[in-house]
Amino acid sequence: MPIIDDYILKNKKIINLTCKQLPHVFKNVDNQEKIKKLLSFIHSFSGKIIFCLNKKEYIQKILKVLIENKIYPQYIEKIIDINKESNFFYTNSKLKNGFFDKKNNILFICTKDLLPIITQNTSIATIIDNTHIQKNNLSQLIFNHPIIHVEHGIGRYQGLTTIKTASIKSEYLIISYAEEDKLYLPVSSLHLISPYTETSIEHAPLHKLGGDEWNKQKQKISKTLYDHAAQLLDIYANRASIEGFSFKKNEEKYQIFSKDCLFQITPDQDQVIKSVLKDMYKSTPMDRLICGDVGFGKTEIAMRSAFLSVSNKKQVAVLVPTTLLAQQHYENFKKRFSNWSFYIDLISRFQNQKQQNLLLQHTKNGKIDILIGTHKLLLKEIEWYDLGLLIIDEEHRFGVNHKEIIKKKYSNIDILTLTATPIPRTLNMAMTGIKDLSIIEKPPAQRLAVKTYIQEYSSTLVRNTILREILRGGQVYYVYNKVKNIINIAERLSKLIPEANIKIGHGQMSNIDLQKVMNEFYNNKFNVLICTTIIESGIDIPRANTIIIENSDHFGLSQLHQLRGRIGRSRYQAYALFLVNNFNKMTINAKKRLEAISSVNNFGGGFSLSNQDLEIRGIGEILGKEQSGHMKNIGFSLYMKLLRNAIDLLKTGEHLSIDKLLKKPLEVELYVSSLLPDNYIVDVNTRLFFYKKIFNAENENNIEQIKNELIYQFGPLPDFSKNLIIIAKIRLIAYKIGIKRIKSNKKIGIIEFNNKNSINTQYLLKIFQDEPNTWKMKNSTTLQFIWHPNDDYLRLIWIKNILYNLSKQS
Ligand SMILES: Nc1ncnc2c1ncn2[C@@H]1O[C@H](COP(=O)(O)OP(=O)(O)OP(=O)(O)O)[C@@H](O)[C@H]1O
Known part of the structure; x- marks a missing residue:
């Protein structure tokens, strides 16, 4: 699932410079260093630029800076204070005809409430003068907002800073704790922090660095996590043990039915249908959630699965939230199945008792193949001749009670659930693997974003x-x-x-x-x-x-x-x-x-909106009361992370302790400068975004893609950033083969392995033989080496190649 940042950067090329730096530029027009940054940004950006300024006085100031620096005539076609324009349509048509159709760069000055209108246009850089608008992206760190560090607990995010120690430059996240203590977290360890949204910003219960409180809370939580993980594993085991119906393939019929579809299905739809059919062929009952944004074509998936069911002589129930939708589906199903002799009917609250009785009778004696309806389908009186599949459309509209009835009434049949905006509870089930999840990421061709x-x-x-x-x-x-x-x-x-x-x-x-x-x-x-x-x-x-x-x-x-x-x-x-x-x-x-x-x-925003909705409403809604109390202490994201670790540990039969749950992170300190300099990427949040992306990448190819994205957006990589990319690759390989720590000073370094590792011992012996002066075993799990090349980048490449060979099993 792409996060919003990703979307903004990839698709719209909107660069939000919502950073603490920019207000200072305006307030402090004499600060040449900051003005230079701003100007270099304007020079480097080839799209249109909006300045979204909250206060009128800033407009004057920025104008002064720009005009003094002769930016105005050369780079900016027109400057207007859009706030004066009260009628949106007038403004909008003006934007279209007057400015945005032109190829030249444009500087727009406006107040923040008009921003949503202006950013409809593509290729716009917005420069916003406070963090207000950025709040819409809740997955992003916001200055002074609480965050949670797995080892140190709740603190406040205080921005990024570059620290130089013994000529080595790196960037760190500053987190402030109780009693004004500060933690400097290397950007390569961003995965250790998660947002904390359980309280209002001001009331976040900050921990004391090095204090006991956080450790105690974690210990308590490990018990709950254990119970929760065990409960989940129980559910998986139960599910796996229930015997369902295994549908038989009939390729010929299925192909004929597929050909009747009036459009060419998208690769995403195709993929999802394949997963659904595969589930249905199995004997364990399917419980799959299909997430596809509004209008992405989930109905065709429902129809094809229904076809497999009825062609196996098994009935299908299609449960929808409204009579209107039931009616629409009824007509569409009838059209779609018109070349086949299956009997499709509709049950609704508008039918009289006599009509309903007849329907119930036809459902019971098997005359009806597909029955579409609202909550009526959950009535006790409904008895099926031989039900094979339940399709729940618009799942987010059904409450807990309905879901309980479904669980009881339809425990051993295949269930296919469709939604565009999953509710927290369902999201949670998909996240913890109780339900299988398929996502339709892309819309059908030729769609335009609204x-x-x-x-x-x-x-x-x-x-x-x-x-x-x-x-x-x-x-x-x-x-x-x-x-x-x-x-x-x-x-x-x-x-x-x-x-x-x-x-x-x-x-x-x-x-x-x-x-x-x-x-x-x-x-x-x-x-x-x-x-x-x-x-x-x-x-x-x-x-x-x-x-x-x-x-x-x-x-x-x-x-x-x-x-x-x-x-x-x-x-x-x-x-x-x-x-x-x-x-x-x-x-x-x-x-x-x-x-x-x-x-x-x-397109495809439904999923991220569900997440944002969850964050706006608070996590209390996601699980039962018991767990949500504990989650409040450690935050939703961390809870989910630990829960996943707990499930993995339990599966391997290992004893569960909080230390194991926290999986001590890999340490890599290689005595070279590695960062995205702030004159390369001005905006602090964009830097953070790329740091996260680089260090969360799953494989080397992903890192290469991110590198290309950086070059495409910001120009050739500075040397320090090249180092950063190699270090990210080193971390990936090191993690894979079970390395605990790689650390070096200017001359020598160590590589420490976990007890469980998968290094290639033959290659290890070979390097001892080939370079006896470089390598020695310090103790049973630690290798010591002497750095060879003097150039930082070459050193990194050297160590990366060594690790790469250590990872290759002969
Ligand atoms: N691959 C496709 N190519 C072209 N049109 C398609 C494709 N898939 C679906 N459609 C059409 O797109 C429209 C929306 O599809 P559908 O009603 O299945 O969406 P949905 O995912 O169920 O949306 P919602 O969540 O809003 O109910 C329909 O008119 C459908 O015929």
């Missing part, structure tokens, strides 16, 4: 937005979530846009009326549907490509994402306009949600 705007309500804006859509022949969802007033909204909009043909749809209408409206909308009989969130789940109307949501600050994050997912489902550009009444009156969490939704404006 353009999202967050604006205060304005009737002109609403009129313009609706008109633009209907004039190009498209349709509009207008979401207003209070049934009581919805009729007034319809009147207001009819007056405002007499050109539009408007109708209402909501959950309190009779099923027949609602169905009629939806059918008419589907068939383009009118062009604006004013509706509640009933459309939120799965509704698929390719011609509807604008959505306007009133009071969008009252909606949850995944709800907003789902609603936006109703548009942009074909090849047309779609627009989402999230309206709020008053920016200044929004709650902090509402702001965070809207910032998050506008930042995840791309």
Whole structure:
């Protein structure tokens, strides 16, 4: 799953210079060093540049700096204070026609609330003057925010610093602890820290460096982790022991069914379908979660698995959250299976008792092959002739109670769960491996990312937005979530846009009326549907490509994402306009949600939004009460990390202790300067991002890719950064063969092995023979060496080659 940083850097080329440095540039215009950095950035960047400044006085200051340095005429076409422009559409069209179509570099000056609008445009660098907007990326470290270090506990992140000891330069993360102690953490050890979001920022319970408190907490937690891991292993074992049905392949029929699909499935869809079918061929019951963002084509996967089931004479239940979606699926399944004689039916709360009884009878006697329905499918009275597969669509919409019923009622059949925005509990199950997980990462071809705007309500804006859509022949969802007033909204909009043909749809209408409206909308009989969130789940109307949501600050994050997912489902550009009444009156969490939704404006954001949602809401929601208490002490990320280690240890039958859980990290100190200098990458968060990426890389190829990414974005690697890349590769190999520590001073060094290692002893003997003056055994697990070449880079290459050969088994 790409994290947001990744997305920003890879796809949009937005560089956020939200660092503590920049305000100083503005406040302290005499600081030549900082001005130089800023100017070098402007010179090096070939896209468009926005300065997003909070205070008017900064605008004056930066203008002064730029004009004094003759930057203005050469690099900047125009400087405007966008904040003066109150009407978004005016601003936006101006952006499009006036500035952003031009190839020259542009400097934009604006205040932060307008940033989401401007960043819709590609190739923009934004320079933001405080950390406010960055909060939307919660996975990133924020100055002064609490973080947790596995060995030292909770402290506060205080930025990065370069430290030079005996001519060696490296970069360190500063973490402050209680009593003003500070820890300097080498960037190669970033994996030891995790975010801590359990309390408000101010109330984080900081630990004392070297104190006992943290160790005590960890000891306590190891017991809980043990129990939790054992419980999970029990679940895996139970699952593996349940005997299910193993479906038989019928390649010929399956190929015919696949060929009927109206589109070419994407490689991701293909991969996911293969995993699903493979599960179904096995005799243990499938429990697989398919995560694919809104509109990515999960339904076809459901249909193909259903086909395998019914062609094995096994019934299929398709459980969906709303009657509207049930109806849509019913029609789509009927169309998709129209060349086959399988019997498909729909159960809903709108059927009368007689109709329902008949359905129940047909389900019991096996007449029905595929039954689609809402919670009705969970009724006690439903009995199946021979059920083989349960498909749960929009899993995030079902509560714990429903899931309990499912577990009991459908314990030994195959279950396929589909979701775009998994809820924390499900995410957790996938993370701990209780469920198998497949992800559809990419959308079908020809999709365009929805353009999202967050604006205060304005009737002109609403009129313009609706008109633009209907004039190009498209349709509009207008979401207003209070049934009581919805009729007034319809009147207001009819007056405002007499050109539009408007109708209402909501959950309190009779099923027949609602169905009629939806059918008419589907068939383009009118062009604006004013509706509640009933459309939120799965509704698929390719011609509807604008959505306007009133009071969008009252909606949850995944709800907003789902609603936006109703548009942009074909090849047309779609627009989402999230309206709020008053920016200044929004709650902090509402702001965070809207910032998050506008930042995840791309495809595949559902998964990261789920994670962000989790962080906004706090982790209390993820597990039962018992574990969440303990998690509060150590933070969600660390808890999950330790839990995974605990499961691994238990599997090997090892005794579990906190030291083992923490897996002492590998130490590499090689007496060479290695860092990404701040004149190479100015922004501290971007540096951190790359450090994390480099040291988390899974193999050498990944490191090479990151190196190329750096060169592409920031130019040729400085020498110190070349060293960093080699050190990352050294760490990878060292870890793989079971090395505990590599350490050196200017002349000699040591390589210390773990007791369990996989080094090639033949090669070890060979180096003793070939270079007797260089190598000796210091003790049974430690090798000592003398450094040969003088050049730092060559030394690193030398040691890397030695390790590489030690890792090769003959
Ligand atoms: N490979 C593909 N190529 C082209 N169109 C596709 C492809 N896969 C699916 N589609 C179309 O994309 C639209 C969305 O697909 P689908 O309804 O299956 O999405 P979904 O993943 O279920 O979304 P949601 O989570 O919003 O319910 C449908 O109109 C479908 O026909």
